Amino acid sequence: xxxGPTVRALGEFGLLRRLRAKSPPLPPEVLVGMGDDAAIxxxxxxxxxxxxxxxxxxxxxxxxxxxxxxxxxxxxxxVSLSDVGxxxxxxxxxxxxxxxxxxxxVKRVDGIYRGIWGAAEAAGVAVVGGDLSExxxxxxxxxxxxxxxxxxxxxxxxxxxxxxxxxTGPLGRAAAGLCALKAGYRVxxxxxxxxxxxxxxxxxxxxxxxxxxxxxxxxxxYREGRVLAETGIATAMIDLSDGLASDLTRLxxxxxxGARILADRxxxxxxxxxxxxxxxxxxVRLALGGGEDFELLFTxxxxxxxxxEALVRKGFARPHAVGEMxxxxxxxxxxxxxxxxxxxxxGFEHFx
Amino acid sequence: xxxGPTVRALGEFGLLRRLRAKSPPLPPEVLVGMGDDAAIxxxxxxxxxxxxxxxxxxxxxxxxxxxxxxxxxxxxxxVSLSDVGxxxxxxxxxxxxxxxxxxxxVKRVDGIYRGIWGAAEAAGVAVVGGDLSExxxxxxxxxxxxxxxxxxxxxxxxxxxxxxxxxTGPLGRAAAGLCALKAGYRVxxxxxxxxxxxxxxxxxxxxxxxxxxxxxxxxxxYREGRVLAETGIATAMIDLSDGLASDLTRLxxxxxxGARILADRxxxxxxxxxxxxxxxxxxVRLALGGGEDFELLFTxxxxxxxxxEALVRKGFARPHAVGEMxxxxxxxxxxxxxxxxxxxxxGFEHFx
Numbered sequence: 210x211x212x213g214p215t216v217r218a219l220g221e222f223g224l225l226r227r228l229r230a231k232s233p234p235l236p237p238e239v240l241v242g243m244g245d246d247a248a249i250x251x252x253x254x255x256x257x258x259x260x261x262x263x264x265x266x267x268x269x270x271x272x273x274x275x276x277x278x279x280x281x282x283x284x285x286x287x288v289s290l291s292d293v294g295x296x297x298x299x300x301x302x303x304x305x306x307x308x309x310x311x312x313x314x315v316k317r318v319d320g321i322y323r324g325i326w327g328a329a330e331a332a333g334v335a336v337v338g339g340d341l342s343e344x345x346x347x348x349x350x351x352x353x354x355x356x357x358x359x360x361x362x363x364x365x366x367x368x369x370x371x372x373x374x375x376x377t378g379p380l381g382r383a384a385a386g387l388c389a390l391k392a393g394y395r396v397x398x399x400x401x402x403x404x405x406x407x408x409x410x411x412x413x414x415x416x417x418x419x420x421x422x423x424x425x426x427x428x429x430x431y432r433e434g435r436v437l438a439e440t441g442i443a444t445a446m447i448d449l450s451d452g453l454a455s456d457l458t459r460l461x462x463x464x465x466x467g468a469r470i471l472a473d474r475x476x477x478x479x480x481x482x483x484x485x486x487x488x489x490x491x492x493v494r495l496a497l498g499g500g501e502d503f504e505l506l507f508t509x510x511x512x513x514x515x516x517x518e519a520l521v522r523k524g525f526a527r528p529h530a531v532g533e534m535x536x537x538x539x540x541x542x543x544x545x546x547x548x549x550x551x552x553x554x555x556g557f558e559h560f561x
Numbered sequence: 562x563x564x565g566p567t568v569r570a571l572g573e574f575g576l577l578r579r580l581r582a583k584s585p586p587l588p589p590e591v592l593v594g595m596g597d598d599a600a601i602x603x604x605x606x607x608x609x610x611x612x613x614x615x616x617x618x619x620x621x622x623x624x625x626x627x628x629x630x631x632x633x634x635x636x637x638x639x640v641s642l643s644d645v646g647x648x649x650x651x652x653x654x655x656x657x658x659x660x661x662x663x664x665x666x667v668k669r670v671d672g673i674y675r676g677i678w679g680a681a682e683a684a685g686v687a688v689v690g691g692d693l694s695e696x697x698x699x700x701x702x703x704x705x706x707x708x709x710x711x712x713x714x715x716x717x718x719x720x721x722x723x724x725x726x727x728x729t730g731p732l733g734r735a736a737a738g739l740c741a742l743k744a745g746y747r748v749x750x751x752x753x754x755x756x757x758x759x760x761x762x763x764x765x766x767x768x769x770x771x772x773x774x775x776x777x778x779x780x781x782x783y784r785e786g787r788v789l790a791e792t793g794i795a796t797a798m799i800d801l802s803d804g805l806a807s808d809l810t811r812l813x814x815x816x817x818x819g820a821r822i823l824a825d826r827x828x829x830x831x832x833x834x835x836x837x838x839x840x841x842x843x844x845v846r847l848a849l850g851g852g853e854d855f856e857l858l859f860t861x862x863x864x865x866x867x868x869x870e871a872l873v874r875k876g877f878a879r880p881h882a883v884g885e886m887x888x889x890x891x892x893x894x895x896x897x898x899x900x901x902x903x904x905x906x907x908g909f910e911h912f913x
Contacts, residue, residue, distance in 0.1 A: 221911035222811075240609065244815065245717050246647035246799060247613035247707070252604055257592065261599035262656040262704055264694045295598035304614040306658065306702040311912040342616045343911050345697055350658040352614055352704040355599070365597050447598060459574075463596065559573035559695050560663040 216318060217311035221341055224318065231319070232336065233326055239302070239335050248337035250302055250354075257359040259298035260352065263288040267347040269559075275390040278317045280425040281349060282324025287429045288450065289353035290332055291503045294431025295448040296364070297438020298357035303329055303336045305351055308344030321349070332431065355431075361438045368445035368464035368508040374532040375516060377433050377505045377525070379476040380453055381492055384499020385484040386424030389417050392488050396421045413487055416480035427503045433525050434505055440519050443507035451500040453531075454553045458541060460506065467539035470532035470553060473546045497543070498554065508534055568670060569663035573693055576670065583671070584688065585678055591654070591687050600689035602654055602706075609711035611650035612704065615640040619699040621911075627742040630669045632777040633701060634676025639781045640802065641705035642684055643855040646783025647800040648716070649790020650709035655681055655688045657703055660696030673701070684783065707783075713790045720797035720816035720860040726884040727868060729785050729857045729877070731830040732805055733837070733844055736851020738776030740840045741769050748773045765839055768832035775854070782857045785877050792871050795859035803852040805883075806905045810893060812858065819891035822849075822884035822905060825898045849895070850906065860886055 216224060228243070235242045241249040252258065265271060265285050286303060293300045305325060309318065329336050334353065393404035394417050401414045401421075409417065430448070437443035447460045453475070461468050477492045485492035509516050517527050535542075541553040568576060580595070587594045593601040604610065617623060617637050638655060645652045657677060661670065681688050686705065745756035746769050753766045753773075761769065782800070789795035799812045805827070813820050829844045837844035861868050869879050887894075893905040 216912045219912075224912070240711060241714075241716055246644040247611045247650070247705075249648065249711065249714055250610040250612070251711060252608075252610050254606065256604075258602040258604050258610070258706070259599045260602070260654065260656055260704070260706060261690055262658045262692050262702070264658045264660060264692050264702070266660060266694050266696050268697075269695050292598040296601065298599070302612065304612055304704055306614045306616045306704075308616060308618060308700055309912075338613055340614050340616050340702070341911060342618050343621050344618050344700060345620075348660055348696060348700055350614070350616070350692070350702045352612070352656055352658075353599075354610070354612060354706070359592060359601065359603060362593075362601055364593055559693060560568045560571075560576070560661075 212314065214315050215311065216309055216313045216315060219315055224315070224341060228322055231322065233330060235335050235337070239337055242335070242337045243339065250337065253356050256356040257362065259293050259296050259355040259357060259362065261289050261292040262350055262352040263292060264348060264350040275395060276425060278320025279324035282321035283328045283426050285349040285351045286325050286328040287427050287503065289351045290328070290334070290431055291429035291448040291450065293353050293355040294429050294434035295446050295505055296357065296362045297434045297443065297446065298355035298362060299435060300332050300334050300353050300355040300431055302354040303334050303351055305336060305339035307339065308342050308348040310345060311343055357438065363438045363443045363446040365445055365447050365460045365463035368460060368466055368534050369510065370466055370534050370536050372444060372508040372510045372534045373530050374468060374470065374534060375507050375509060375528045375530055376449065376476065377430050377528050379478040379481065380449065380502050380504060381477050381481045381496030381499050382420050382423040383427055383501035384495040385481045386420035386422070388488045388490055389421050389484050390424060394421065413483055416483035419480040420484045424501065427501055429503050430505045433520060436519055436523050436525070437505070437507055442509050442511050442516055442519050444509060446505055446507040449500065449502045449504050449506055452498045453506065454497050455558070456506055457553065461541055465537055467535040467537050467541060468532055469535050469539070469542050469544055471544050474529065474531045476529040564666065566667050567663065568661055568665045568667060571667055576667070576693060580674055583674065585682060587687050587689070591689055594687070594689045595691065602689065605708050608708040609714060611645050611648050611707040611709060611714065613641050613644040614702055614704040615644060616700060616702040627747060628777060630672025631676035634673035635680045635778050637701040637703045638677050638680040639779050639855065641703045642680070642686070642783055643781035643800040643802065645705050645707040646781050646786035647798050647857055648709065648714045649786045649795065649798065650707035650714060651787060652684050652686050652705050652707040652783055654706040655686050655703055657688060657691035659691065660694050660700040662697060663695055709790065715790045715795045715798040717797055717799050717812045717815035720812060720818055720886050721862065722818055722886050722888050724796060724860040724862045724886045725882050726820060726822065726886065727859050727861060727880045727882055728801070728828065729782050729880050731828040731833065732801065732854050732856060733829050733833045733848030733851050734772050734775040735779055735853035736847040737833045737836040737844070738772035738774070740842055741773050741836050742776060744840050746773065765835055768835035771832040772836045779853055779855045781855050785872060786857055788871055788875050788877070789857070789859055794861050794863050794868055794871050796861060798857055798859040801852065801854045801856050801858055804850045805858065806849050807910070808858060809905065813893055817889055819887040819889050819893060820884055821887050821891070821894050821896055823896050826881065826883045828881040
């Protein structure tokens with residue numbers, strides 16, 4: 210851990226001044242940013258507002274032993290960006306609530322904010338305000354406010370029987386990365402390390418790096434979400450934060466339908482398979498139950514070509530059809546490679 | 562502490578379902594509330610957006626030994642309402658980030674939400690979303706989004722030399738209440754109790770009850786803030802959350818001016834004086850240094866009559882002139898009853 214002054218030495222107001230001085234410039238639609246009672250923004254005429262909040266807690270959502278401060282900030286913003294993206298809205302503004310122990314080095318706070326600002330800049334999001342308070346462990350809650358045409362925004366509740374279920378990218382990568390981190394692997398400045406004495410097969414290095422980066426620096430698919438909303442292709446959409454099984458359950462419940470997932474259609478990339486093998490886990494299980502991929506899951510009645518073309522034409526990855534919406538009484542099933550059906554299990558849930 | 566099932570027994574999704582079922586009805590401008598990736602709201606055409614977040618932490622901002630769950634929820638919303646009110650905006654929407662230990666009784670969560678919903682309903686605010694996560698101690702972060710005409714909203718930076726400094730109500734009440742709670746006094750269903758064997762003077766009961774209620778169930782002055790903004794009376798405004806000395810320091814820094822406060826003009830009500838005497842503290846010190854009154858501090862170049870009439874005519878309490886904005890090089894001074902000047906000290910600051 211970096212040394213230097215702590216948050217206690219600087220105090221709340223000193224820390225606020227420091228952050229304000231380092232804050233990137235704000236776009237013209239932000240009339241007042243940090244430093245007043247509240248931020249003031251000029252919304253785009255005619256657009257609806259979209260707002261969400263998501264929280265990361267030290268020890269639950271990440272561990273300092275493997276998570277750089279910058280990754281905490283990056284991920285803190287990304288989880289909320291992802292929710293706004295899953296509505297098909299354009300993320301615009303963020304507010305950051307940060308609780309910290311007084312012994313936290315100021316450098317760590319700088320790192321967290323570098324991560325937040327970096328992810329925000331990449332998404333065209335202005336960090337317009339926040340709150341600092343003392344907490345026994347780090348807790349980071351980020352509110353993201355976005356905009357979009359009310360008639361384009363995509364809810365969880367619009368899926369219809371017979372529609373195809375799609376995901377925007379490979380699943381299980383972030384879960385594989387988490388397993389690698391828990392098994393003692395680390396990625397430091399692109400170099401991959403294992404526990405002392407661990408021999409890392411050369412072929413596995415790239416897979417370990419890729420999956421650990423996917424866990425530490427996930428990408429939110431708000432640009433893809435926007436395309437799927439504007440084109441009217443997605444009838445229902447959710448971001449995969451808790452895992453395919455858990456998040457599909459919520460979409461199905463909101464839409465009042467059932468669903469069938471084909472196990473051999475679930476996109477699992479080579480890195481995920483390699484890491485799963487290295488740590489002795491089943492890669493399809495990681496894809497089904499592991500969360501934090503932040504790919505979008507959506508349903509559509511459009512043809513495969515239409516759906517694929519809409520994303521590919523805009524430079525995004527080809528999406529994957531993984532199943533079909535069914536009648537509610539069929540429930541939520543997983544069809545194995547040999548046609549055997551079983552109920553789809555549940556993914557991550559807090560407090561359990 | 563109330564018994565019954567814990568948050569662990571119910572799980573995150575069970576708790577979410579429970580809260581969603583109990584959630585009050587939403588106004589028509591909320592197109593999607595809880596239960597999707599994000600909320601969708603239809604903003605009022607032509608108005609600017611105002612947004613803020615504020616966090617309460619168990620052990621820092623309140624203690625369970627004296628704070629009912631409902632008061633935690635009430636206060637969690639109020640601190641953010643107060644910030645939106647200090648811009649002169651109309652509070653409209655809230656998002657609630659709640660971190661809890663898994664052992665928390667569900668009844669306690671119900672109480673917190675009763676407090677949030679009660680304060681929200683009174684303010685015409687719709688709770689449109691939130692996030693539940695596991696934390697070692699309770700932490701409650703509330704984002705409030707409001708609206709207002711951009712040209713009416715009042716910043717901290719608009720105060721000019723020569724303008725009068727006003728506060729909307731008596732100060733030190735919440736601080737006196739906090740001292741009473743720390744001294745072992747309690748208010749339970751309007752009955753006031755002290756530590757075993759404490760004799761409470763009959764005259765002090767009302768004062769104890771009033772100040773403890775002010776600490777536990779503070780009121781945000783967003784309605785007064787709105788009047789002061791719409792009429793153009795307030796040139797700069799801030800809510801008194803950290804205490805007169807601290808909050809005035811921030812307003813003065815943002816406005817690039819100095820200020821003189823007259824000690825004998827600071828409104829301290831009888832209850833505060835009585836409780837201060839009971840617990841052996843100076844009531845003016847409580848008014849200067851104690852926070853959480855959530856009265857508004859504002860500056861105005863308008864005549865006393867104009868300022869007072871604007872609020873009184875709308876049914877609000879008569880505001881109090883407490884000092885004057887001075888040139889920046891005069892700094893921030895407190896003039897004692899015998900004309901003696903001294904630098905105004907600082908109030909509460911996190912991490913210190």
